[in-house]
Amino acid sequence: MAKILIVDDEEHIRFLYSEELADEGYEVITADSGYQLLERIAKEKPDLVVLDIKMVDYNGLDLLQDIRNKFYDLPVILCTAYDTFKEDMKSIAADFYVIKSFDLTELKNKIKMALETKLPQEEK
Amino acid sequence: MPEVRLEENPSNITQADMVVAIPSYREAELIAHPTTQAARGLRRYFSDKNAVIINCDNDSDDGTKEAFFSAETEGVPQIYISTPPEVRGKGNNFHNLFRKVVELGAKAVVVVDADLKSITPQWIKHLGEPLFNEFGYVAPLYVRHKYDGTITNSIAYPLTRALYGRRVRQPIGGDFGFSGELARVYLASPTWTDAVRHFGIDVWMTTLAVNHNVPICQAFMGRPKIHKAKDPGADLGPMFSQVVGTIFDLMAHSAGYWMRVKWSKPTSIYGFGLGEVEMPPPVKMNLGVLAEKFHRGFDQYHEVWRAVLTPAIMNKVEEVAGLPDENFDFPTQTWAKLLFDFAVAYNKKVIDAEELLASLIPLYFGKTLSYARKTERMSVQQAEEFIENECMVFEETKPYLIEHWIT
Numbered sequence: 327m328a329k330i331l332i333v334d335d336e337e338h339i340r341f342l343y344s345e346e347l348a349d350e351g352y353e354v355i356t357a358d359s360g361y362q363l364l365e366r367i368a369k370e371k372p373d374l375v376v377l378d379i380k381m382v383d384y385n386g387l388d389l390l391q392d393i394r395n396k397f398y399d400l401p402v403i404l405c406t407a408y409d410t411f412k413e414d415m416k417s418i419a420a421d422f423y424v425i426k427s428f429d430l431t432e433l434k435n436k437i438k439m440a441l442e443t444k445l446p447q448e449e450k
Numbered sequence: 451m452p453e454v455r456l457e458e459n460p461s462n463i464t465q466a467d468m469v470v471a472i473p474s475y476r477e478a479e480l481i482a483h484p485t486t487q488a489a490r491g492l493r494r495y496f497s498d499k500n501a502v503i504i505n506c507d508n509d510s511d512d513g514t515k516e517a518f519f520s521a522e523t524e525g526v527p528q529i530y531i532s533t534p535p536e537v538r539g540k541g542n543n544f545h546n547l548f549r550k551v552v553e554l555g556a557k558a559v560v561v562v563d564a565d566l567k568s569i570t571p572q573w574i575k576h577l578g579e580p581l582f583n584e585f586g587y588v589a590p591l592y593v594r595h596k597y598d599g600t601i602t603n604s605i606a607y608p609l610t611r612a613l614y615g616r617r618v619r620q621p622i623g624g625d626f627g628f629s630g631e632l633a634r635v636y637l638a639s640p641t642w643t644d645a646v647r648h649f650g651i652d653v654w655m656t657t658l659a660v661n662h663n664v665p666i667c668q669a670f671m672g673r674p675k676i677h678k679a680k681d682p683g684a685d686l687g688p689m690f691s692q693v694v695g696t697i698f699d700l701m702a703h704s705a706g707y708w709m710r711v712k713w714s715k716p717t718s719i720y721g722f723g724l725g726e727v728e729m730p731p732p733v734k735m736n737l738g739v740l741a742e743k744f745h746r747g748f749d750q751y752h753e754v755w756r757a758v759l760t761p762a763i764m765n766k767v768e769e770v771a772g773l774p775d776e777n778f779d780f781p782t783q784t785w786a787k788l789l790f791d792f793a794v795a796y797n798k799k800v801i802d803a804e805e806l807l808a809s810l811i812p813l814y815f816g817k818t819l820s821y822a823r824k825t826e827r828m829s830v831q832q833a834e835e836f837i838e839n840e841c842m843v844f845e846e847t848k849p850y851l852i853e854h855w856i857t
Contacts, residue, residue: 394718398665401715413831415591415670418619419719445615447663449615 328441329353331372333363333389333404335381339426343376346430348436360384364396372400374440376433377420378381379406394419399448401440403433455546456509456534460519461527466554467499468492470574473506473543476565478513480678481505481564485521485528488562491574493524504550505564506543514564541651545642551633558582560627564677569625576669576721577627586626586664587620589656591719596825596833597733600694600818603837606653609697609789612844614660615711618688619668622693625675628659635662641703643696649689652695657700661707663759670721674730690814691807698796709852712825713845729830740819741775747812754809758795760854761794763787770816779822782843790851797855842856 330352332343340356341365345352357363359381367375375393379386390402404411404423411417421443422436470488474481485503492501505518508691509532518526531546533539551559558581560574580588602622610621628636639658646654659666701708748771756764768783792810796803825833 391719391722394716397714398718412835415593416719416722418591418617418668419716420784421716439713439828442613445715446707446710 327351327353328373329370330437331367331370331375332356333375333381333386334378335359335361335383336378339378339405342428343430343433347434348367350434352437360386360389363389364392366399367393367397374401374403374437376403376405376437379404379411380408387411387414390417390419399445401443403436403440406434455549456532457550458515458519458530461502461529462715463502463527463529463554464499466502466556467558468501468578469504469547469551469554469556469559470501470578470722471504471506471547471559471561472518472564473514473540473547474510474514474518475538475543476510476512476514477564478510478517480567481514481517482521484562484564484566484569485518485523487566487569487571488560488574489521489523489526491571491578492526494571495575496578499558502527502529504529504531504547506547508533508538508543509533539648541642541645541647541649541654542650544655545637545647548633548637549603551630552637556630556633558627558629559633560758561625563624563677566625566675567678568676570673572721573625573671574797575669578790580667580669580718581629582721583625584665585718585720586629586632587656587659587666587669588619588720589666589668589717590623590625590675591616591668591670591721592623592673593728593730593830594619594674595733596828596830597735597822598730600821601690601814604785604814604821604840605651605694606697607785607837608841608844610653610657610660611714611841612786612848613701613708613711613805614657615708616660616666617662617714617716617841618656618660618666621656623675623804624652625671626652626655627669628648628655629664632659632662632664641700645692645695645699650699653693654696654700657697657704661700661704665718667718670719672721673728676731687808687811690811691804694810695796695803695807698793702797705855709855714841716821735818735822737775737822738820740815740822741778742814744812744819745771747809747815750811751809754801754805754814757801758806758809759788759791763791765770765824767813770820778816778823780817782840783847785817785840786844786847787850790847790854793851794854 377386403405403422404420407426421440424433533542562575606621
């Protein structure tokens with residue numbers, strides 16, 4: 327069972343994602359900010375991170391940079407209410423992005439694809 | 451491969467931590483600028499390293515060597531290396547470079563083009579610094595105009611990404627960094643070909659870095675790449691064949707690798723914080739000429755295409771050719787399958803490789819025309835998203851390639 331870390335400062339989003347993704351069979355853990363996120367990732371070892379771009383105290387694109395530099399191949403899916411973030415080239419370090427919606431079909435599809443992504447060096 | 455190397459090393463440099471290399475052929479007019487900027491970058495950001503600037507030349511007869519040595523380098527030593535007279539090719543210059551890098555024991559190498567006008571000292575920092583931080587290959591990330599780099603956008607990027615699973619946006623960018631260790635890998639590779647010795651070198655280096663699991667990052671350059679204007683009509687043929695031929699050659703060598711790749715992954719990005727991103731200058735595209743070259747190619751290569759393409763894709767191409775100019779559309783999935791058909795035919799030697807690659811050029815013009823029409827009203831950013839979506843189509847279509855490759 328893949329473990330997914332949801333990072334979002336809105337409680338109802340964390341709740342919605344947790345419920346729906348748990349129903350899909352994923353183990354879900356959450357964080358309400360970027361505070362000590364890298365330490366959390368190192369400790370919890372999620373298989374994928376769903377990351378909000380605009381949090382009150384943290385810029386998700388900066389967090390994405392930090393994650394990518396430390397956990398080179400950890401899949402990260404950016405979530406945002408607005409697609410203007412794409413003007414920032416930092417966003418290309420994400421595996422995918424989705425626009426926030428109460429219909430999580432797109433998010434679930436992207437999670438599936440990101441977890442399916444396979445490079446030969448990762449084969450066990 | 452040139453085994454004879456002409457070298458001038460006035461400072462008798464025998465060891466270096468870091469090399470900035472500038473490959474050239476007849477660049478006397480422009481080489482001083484990147485040389486000086488490279489020296490400033492080395493002095494400003496790598497003052498604790500023993501560094502050298504190397505001009506790898508094709509025995510230019512226009513005074514390139516003299517212009518290189520006359521450039522202001524703030525005391526950074528310079529070495530000039532050349533292929534023997536009459537031996538040309540960017541890849542041959544790189545072969546000389548790899549040997550020199552190994553001789554010097556350098557840990558990091560940054561390469562910049564000799565005709566670069568927009569280079570700043572920070573480019574050296576951004577291409578070099580990741581090499582001292584666990585990365586082995588650094589590809590450039592520029593903001594480019596939507597009509598600039600069409601071979602990259604429609605062939606090199608989507609193909610290398612779908613094949614090898616790593617998203618390197620500028621696999622033939624021309625400016626990059628690599629480790630001394632990777633120079634040894636390049637030197638020892640059994641995949642050198644005549645195309646690699648010429649313009650195939652860039653995509654070859656990127657592909658080998660990916661296939662050898664070298665940690666790759668993309669360095670954001672902040673400024674667009676502005677270099678000497680080239681006449682695309684005059685230069686395209688050999689360059690196109692060498693780049694695409696190298697991609698196809700490497701597919702045969704690494705089929706065991708790319709067949710196991712599913713989807714793709716991003717890379718780390720390095721080098722933000724340069725302030726406001728400078729937008730690239732506009733690039734004009736003559737749609738009438740593209741249409742004319744596509745249709746002329748249809749008449750000239752119709753039978754070749756019939757031998758190379760599967761009947762379904764040939765039918766699609768005939769449909770596309772029948773479209774009026776105002777509705778011209780080359781569907782991305784057709785383009786992806788067409789390129790995969792060409793790769794398969796190249797591998798199976800269905801026809802002469804040179805003729806096969808030449809026959810792909812008018813189809814590429816047709817695809818470029820279609821891209822230009824679809825992105826006409828798009829911003830640079832929107833066109834970038836369009837290309838990303840096209841890459842996803844390539845990845846989704848990859849099972850078609852695998853099926854045809856193994857049958």
